[in-house]
Amino acid sequence: MKKVLVEAALVAITGAALAFVTNALSSRGLKLTRNYFPGANRPSLTARAANNPVRGAGGTNLATASAEQDTIARLRGKGFQVADGEKVLALFHDPRYEQGLIIFVDARNEDHYKHGHIPGAYQFDHMYPERYLGAVLPACNAAQQVIVYCDGGDCELSEFAAEFLRSSAGVANDKLFVFSGGLKEWERRQLPLEIGERKSGQFRTASK
Amino acid sequence: MDAIAVLARWVLGALFVYMGLKKALNPAEFLNLVRQYDMVSSPFLLNSIAAALPWFEVFCGLLLLAGVAVRGTAVVLVAMLVPFTLLILKRALAVAGAQGIAFCMVKFDCGCGSGEVLICHKLLENCLLTFLACWLIAGAGRKLSMRFSLVPSPVSTQVSEAGFSG
Numbered sequence: 001m002k003k004v005l006v007e008a009a010l011v012a013i014t015g016a017a018l019a020f021v022t023n024a025l026s027s028r029g030l031k032l033t034r035n036y037f038p039g040a041n042r043p044s045l046t047a048r049a050a051n052n053p054v055r056g057a058g059g060t061n062l063a064t065a066s067a068e069q070d071t072i073a074r075l076r077g078k079g080f081q082v083a084d085g086e087k088v089l090a091l092f093h094d095p096r097y098e099q100g101l102i103i104f105v106d107a108r109n110e111d112h113y114k115h116g117h118i119p120g121a122y123q124f125d126h127m128y129p130e131r132y133l134g135a136v137l138p139a140c141n142a143a144q145q146v147i148v149y150c151d152g153g154d155c156e157l158s159e160f161a162a163e164f165l166r167s168s169a170g171v172a173n174d175k176l177f178v179f180s181g182g183l184k185e186w187e188r189r190q191l192p193l194e195i196g197e198r199k200s201g202q203f204r205t206a207s208k
Numbered sequence: 209m210d211a212i213a214v215l216a217r218w219v220l221g222a223l224f225v226y227m228g229l230k231k232a233l234n235p236a237e238f239l240n241l242v243r244q245y246d247m248v249s250s251p252f253l254l255n256s257i258a259a260a261l262p263w264f265e266v267f268c269g270l271l272l273l274a275g276v277a278v279r280g281t282a283v284v285l286v287a288m289l290v291p292f293t294l295l296i297l298k299r300a301l302a303v304a305g306a307q308g309i310a311f312c313m314v315k316f317d318c319g320c321g322s323g324e325v326l327i328c329h330k331l332l333e334n335c336l337l338t339f340l341a342c343w344l345i346a347g348a349g350r351k352l353s354m355r356f357s358l359v360p361s362p363v364s365t366q367v368s369e370a371g372f373s374g
Contacts, residue, residue: 003359004345007280008287010358011271015284019263020256023235030235030259035251037243109237127236157240 036127039078039163040156068180075178080162083147083177085185091147092118103143105136107150107161116193116204118149118186123198126161133169140171152182210351216340217349220285221272223337227321228265235259241319245295272344275353282344289341293334300327
């Protein structure tokens with residue numbers, strides 16, 4: 001058995017070394033020293049479950065409502081302005097949207113973005129800011145209001161993206177909003193989704 | 209029985225290569241999933257886990273497929289599978305408590321490389337994989353191995369050579 005453990009140690013050391021080298025060589029590799037979740041302070045799921053146990057019929061709805069309240073409180077605690085569904089809809093239909101004075105920023109990854117995003121929204125995946133800042137930053141600087149969103153619910157990508165835009169890219173906080181309901185709420189309202197690239201001209205309606 | 213053991217080794221190896229590659233090709237998403245477990249608070253440690261684990265799994269999978277250092281690799285797999293399974297179980301219990309749903313209705317992307325799954329199924333799958341790995345530790349799956357043991361004893365060398373040539 002001792003020989004097997006020695007062998008296991010050899011496998012573990014060699015595998016770990018190769019894994020780190022491969023990550024360093026990969027174009028998609030992670031930068032080990034970077035904080036990809038700036039300002040993260042969400043309590044763990046275990047802690048939330050212990051503090052807020054939900055049982056019985058309708059429990060899921062209660063839990064969802066409670067989670068939304070938690071999200072809004074957390075966003076405000078970080079100094080973000082929160083936009084609810086009504087406000088987002090009003091901004092979407094505001095004439096300034098067509099002029100680029102109101103913009104939407106989708107904080108999800110490319111696959112999700114291409115599958116369907118708010119029409120005209122810019123993509124900004126905060127994990128790879130260098131890929132998107134060239135397009136997003138001038139648009140943010142020119143806009144009067146910037147609404148950042150992700151899936152909604154437990155999704156925190158919009159917070160991290162907004163935090164990056166505010167702290168690292170210098171976008172003024174008073175124009176930044178986070179859409180707390182996110183794409184789930186957009187879809188719940190049966191609003192159109194643009195598919196593929198930004199301004200692709202291809203749309204679909206939300207699937208129920 | 210030998211053929212079944214070799215098949216088990218290949219299945220285990222292929223699964224780890226497949227799951228590892230799925231994560232390795234989208235490390236940012238995997239990083240986000242690893243974070244959900246609240247295992248570590250240091251960004252460096254979190255990034256290190258998410259950066260290295262997928263490629264490490266691919267490496268272990270390839271060793272099993274080729275039949276190199278099979279028992280040692282199986283020990284490493286058990287050392288990964290057991291804590292991962294416990295972490296998934298802990299999170300699933302928390303989700304069931306938070307959402308007020310039956311445990312076997314709990315569904316989430318556990319970061320295992322298979323997307324959103326029913327956790328009951330995932331736990332069963334992990335138990336089966338752990339069992340297969342333990343079987344390999346016991347010495348099964350020796351046939352068609354390139355180098356079953358890296359640190360061979362005289363007896364295992366003879367058996368290994370017999371297995372490879374046979």
